[in-house]
């Protein structure tokens with residue numbers, strides 16, 4: 463009997479081995495999708511872009527970012543800069559997350575209507591998302607043929623719509639001016655945004671002054687500032703004629719559009735202005751109470767305009783007033799001393815900046831929304847003004863005509879204390895660093 467059993471084992475064992483191998487294979491095969499094992503042939507994600515600007519080969523097109531936009535249809539909207547005269551056919555190469563197939567869709571290139579007569583400008587590259595695809599990555603290519611592994615892939619953001627906003631107000635500052643040396647006004651603007659209710663300030667950085675950078679570190683550390691590198695000048699170089707155009711400002715409109723989509727499901731409102739501008743309520747004490755009141759009266763409105771009031775930097779109210787001792791060491795303009803404004807010419811369209819519900823915006827420009835949903839509203843100056851404090855370059859206005867408007871003074875107490883706090887923090891940090899250095903030096907000298 464034992465012999466016989468042994469033999470039967472010999473007979474059965476090949477089958478057992480086959481069965482075992484089969485089971486293992488089946489199990490392994492079944493585990494593949496949930497285990498997310500990457501096949502060497504898996505096309506997505508392959509070359510995912512992390513830079514803010516990507517130049518497409520041979521197509522005079524620069525890609526910034528891509529977002530899902532399902533407000534009307536399931537679209538992927540790619541924020542881009544194109545050369546208007548050289549727009550080619552473009553294709554979206556979607557990586558479907560369902561079956562890992564590539565789906566190639568012809569794109570519509572929606573060039574923003576405000577072109578400022580420049581050769582380059584903002585455009586949306588828009589593609590209908592294929593059904594049953596749920597793409598997480600997209601490539602843009604000038605042909606429907608090619609190898610996906612050679613194309614840069616962009617993550618499609620905004621696929622998850624949070625209804626819990628992490629910020630009530632986000633300020634989108636357009637490209638930070640190069641060698642910005644007006645440190646005091648930078649600090650005052652930042653603190654004013656916080657006093658008025660900004661939880662986040664997004665800054666697109668081209669290049670910046672060291673003295674501003676030291677403060678930026680603090681704002682980044684406390685979570686107020688998000689810096690997005692914007693090395694546009696290494697991609698697009700204009701002759702001095704074009705780059706001096708105030709409308710270009712290193713791709714300002716593209717930056718604003720990216721900022722709107724980036725914060726679409728993160729922030730209840732987005733505030734669009736420059737660092738030398740503050741949307742200053744004249745009735746309410748902060749943006750939240752102001753916007754609540756405006757929204758209650760205008761429930762259909764998602765886009766609010768604020769008219770610029772120009773306070774020349776050259777005109778001081780009084781040197782003694784608000785001459786805060788701690789501020790004397792900081793270079794730059796003290797906005798509390800600039801309360802004389804140029805009268806707005808009623809027959810002219812004065813520049814405006816905006817507070818928007820980002821979910822109501824499709825395409826924005828600097829002073830207007832090019833495409834959006836719902837109504838817009840011009841906020842009267844007895845509710846808020848756009849306080850603009852910059853160098854005087856209008857020769858047609860003599861100082862005698864200026865109007866006194868101390869709206870900024872309402873915030874003097876909190877502004878002074880907040881700016882002082884920031885300056886103290888920085889001084890403390892510097893002396894702290896100094897002590898460590900001296901301590902290490904002392905120890906080193908003892909050890910010698």
Ligand SMILES: *[C@@H]1O[C@H](CO)[C@@H](O)[C@H](O)[C@H]1NC(C)=O
Nearest residue numbers: 532534535536593594595596
């Ligand atoms: C968009 O896609 C989702 C799922 O991917 C689908 O349920 C929905 O119907 C689509 N919407 C439109 C307008 O096609």
Ligand SMILES: *[C@@H]1O[C@H](CO)[C@@H](O)[C@H](O)[C@H]1NC(C)=O
Nearest residue numbers: 639640641642643644671853
């Ligand atoms: C920035 O620096 C350049 C050269 O260093 C200078 O010509 C220009 O005036 C500076 N701009 C400002 C705003 O300081």
Ligand SMILES: *[C@@H]1O[C@H](CO)[C@@H](O)[C@H](O)[C@H]1NC(C)=O
Nearest residue numbers: 641642643644671672673793
């Ligand atoms: C940075 O700002 C400081 C202080 O205003 C100024 O002295 C310096 O020239 C600026 N640096 C650059 C590179 O603009």
Ligand SMILES: *[C@@H]1O[C@H](CO)[C@@H](O)[C@H](O)[C@H]1NC(C)=O
Nearest residue numbers: 868870871872873874875876
């Ligand atoms: C400064 O702010 C304080 C407190 O808000 C206020 O009482 C005072 O009137 C302000 N000063 C001026 C000159 O407006």
